[in-house]
Amino acid sequence: MSTAMNFGTKSFTPRPPDKGAFPLDHFGECSAFKERFMECLRDNGYESGACRQRAMAYLQQLMANEPLEKLGFKDLINEKSEAKPEKS
Amino acid sequence: VVPGETALAFYKAKNPTDKPIIGISTYNVIPFEAGQYFNKIQCFCFEEQRLNPQEEVDMPVFFYIDPEFVDDPKMAKVDLITLSYTFFEAKEGQTIPLPGYQ
Numbered sequence: 068m069s070t071a072m073n074f075g076t077k078s079f080t081p082r083p084p085d086k087g088a089f090p091l092d093h094f095g096e097c098s099a100f101k102e103r104f105m106e107c108l109r110d111n112g113y114e115s116g117a118c119r120q121r122a123m124a125y126l127q128q129l130m131a132n133e134p135l136e137k138l139g140f141k142d143l144i145n146e147k148s149e150a151k152p153e154k155s
Numbered sequence: 156v157v158p159g160e161t162a163l164a165f166y167k168a169k170n171p172t173d174k175p176i177i178g179i180s181t182y183n184v185i186p187f188e189a190g191q192y193f194n195k196i197q198c199f200c201f202e203e204q205r206l207n208p209q210e211e212v213d214m215p216v217f218f219y220i221d222p223e224f225v226d227d228p229k230m231a232k233v234d235l236i237t238l239s240y241t242f243f244e245a246k247e248g249q250t251i252p253l254p255g256y257q
Contacts, residue, residue: 081181084195084217088202091212101165101213115162122163126217 092129100125159222161196166214166240170206177205178242185237192224193236203245214240 092098104121111117156162170176180200184190198216206212216238224230 081183081201082195083201084198086197089197089199089215089217091199091204091214093207093210093212095213098213101215104163105165115156116160118163119161122161122217125163125215129215 097125097128100128158220158224161219164216168214169211170208173208175205175207177203177245179203179245180240180242182238182240186233188229189233189236192221194219194221
């Protein structure tokens with residue numbers, strides 16, 4: 068892990084994620100969703116904005132397996148749905 | 156990736172040993188100055204993750220680049236930002252010192 072020891076420059080402190088950690092998909096239940104997302108990226112020259120629907124589908128699937136976390140991320144899903152209409 | 160727009164990226168981790176491993180990861184951003192604009196909404200890092208022998212798992216990161224990135228003259232020539240993760244094996248009783256986390 069590198070830390071910048073240059074005084075006078077802004078130091079980079081790793082920050083924890085805003086909404087915490089994802090549950091890991093140990094059983095590959097979400098792999099199909101991930102594959103569809105990656106397929107979309109490849110078809111669209113890796114332009115992230117083109118694949119937001121599939122990204123959201125993956126995230127919803129991942130969170131669906133962890134019902135407690137899903138309650139915590141309702142605002143995340145709303146934030147994403149709000150962001151989408153702005154893009155189109 | 157457009158600044159301000161949330162994006163999803165995947166990493167993959169594999170435990171090639173025949174014993175379960177508990178790991179904890181941290182990240183780095185290059186170029187260094189771009190790190191302040193990199194915001195993670197959710198990821199797999201900073202928390203212990205257990206991988207069973209031979210287990211391979213997808214590790215997602217959900218993030219966005221702060222829109223103020225566009226206004227920073229030092230970032231004008233930056234069109235590639237690289238995010239890297241390093242996994243450490245978590246030793247019992249050891250915690251990675253992380254300011255303001257938990």
